[in-house]
Amino acid sequence: MHSVLGDKKAVLILLGPALLVYTLVKLVPVFWSLGLTFYTGNPLGGFEFVGLDNFSRFIADPQARSALWFTLKYAFVLSVGQIVLGYALALLYVFVLRRASNFVRTVVFFPTVLPTVAVALLFNSLFATGQQQGPVNAGLEAAGLSSVDWFSTGGGTFVVAIVMELWRSMGFFAVLLYAGLLDIPEETLEAARIEGATGWRLVRHVVLPLSLPILLSTVIFSVNNTLKVFDTLLALNNGGPGGETTPLTLYMYRTVFNYADYGYGSTIALVLTIMCLMVTLVVFRSARRDITGS
């Protein structure tokens, strides 16, 4: 039987094509990109070997530092928001709405599947000021406050970006955590209720500890994804004003395609990859603990 399960020709036929394209289009480019970090220039103008200059340039580059700082700030604030809102919604689905949660879940989840550029353009109009006033500013004025020119400052754009992404993604995180909460055995909850734990105390002392593994991997999943933000910020305010909301991904893109510096662009991509790698390593670790724990 082992000769059949280990049939070399079948392995080659089934795995060969996938492995070939994967190697050519993913693995080779990754190492190629690693090699490029030691060069500066582009195919048209030629490459020049610069050793580790790109890395020292990254450290000294104020734009790179600002992009790195913005990326970290964005990932942190958005992840906290996604987890807190997602968890609150998941608790609502499981403990308050129970079986009737279907409609709310469907509505809150819907924005997750929308094209990100469409969402960003929509939010740009929602918060617009001036001639075509969006409902947000119109609402502020109706409440007797003055309207805010959200997109003229980095802080304003940041706020809109966070609100937009929470609107778009909280339903997804809610479903993710909801699936985790459903795994908690009903008997455990019943036992805790008999002991007198209800409401907030039930959540704090029973539900939260039991959902810690799924919560942890969700946190790291969220950070890992928010670190790669690109399309929404590009479409919302083009990374502006003045590059203030430009994340590493967008800075890398511009370095390569606007300034044709392939080597430095690859260096920025490498910094991003290392950040994601560190986060993902923790995901796999916590996921493994998750499996062995249950």
Next chain:
Amino acid sequence: MRFLRRLPLRIGLTLLVAVELYPLVWLVLGSFKTQDEFFSKPTWALPEQLDFHNYTEAWAAGGLGRNVLNSVLVTVPALVLMIALGVAAAYALEVMVWRGRNAVLLAFLAGIMIPGQMILVPLFTVYFEIGLTNTLWPLIITYTVMGLPLTVFLMAAYLRAIPREVFESATVDGAGMLRSFFRIAVPMMRNAIVTIALVEFFSVWNDLLIALTFTTRDELATVQVGLLQFSDEYGSTQYGPLFAAISINVLGILVLYLFLNKQIMAGLAAGSVKG
């Protein structure tokens, strides 16, 4: 009494649903307004008439039809290739027994962690060198490969759940590995295949990075790239057509969502390991 006790909850839920839906309703209403209405009427006013001229304008001038066609022409082949290659590879890696399979599986998994930016520059160079830049092939090839790690990962996990005896008894009955792949594994994995296809559909359809990088001409623009260019041209001047263009994208996905809602939720939750 019970009604009063539930009142705060009802108000809260209504608010939640309103917050999720209002921007979309406002968007669709805006797509029917004329330029004058945008400037002279309050932003929450209803449109004066249900006139579809913004839609025809967006469709014709914005080249939206071309964009939708491009997105379909890219997404469908990429999904078919990704799933065909991924399912076969997962089977060879999970069910079959041979030296080195763990190393290969690990190489695929490593791909989940690596952001697209890391392969952008070399791919751009190569596609340009071999003259593919004026076609949709760079998009199809890149999406296929970027989706492979997750496909292999999830399909392998699914195959792990099928009892080994199923394949062993097929072998005893004289079926070769290829035969039991096509006759047993693929039919048993139908649900998992639909799930991964949905997850990958949304990530390919909604991608901007790859599409923006390898789309060198307007005729090749996908929906996301088209919308971005559309807003650059129309942004501050013509709101009606812009709102109509966004609405078409949103409503198209909404129809799909209402049909496939359950499977999408399960699928996206399962696909959440994707980084």
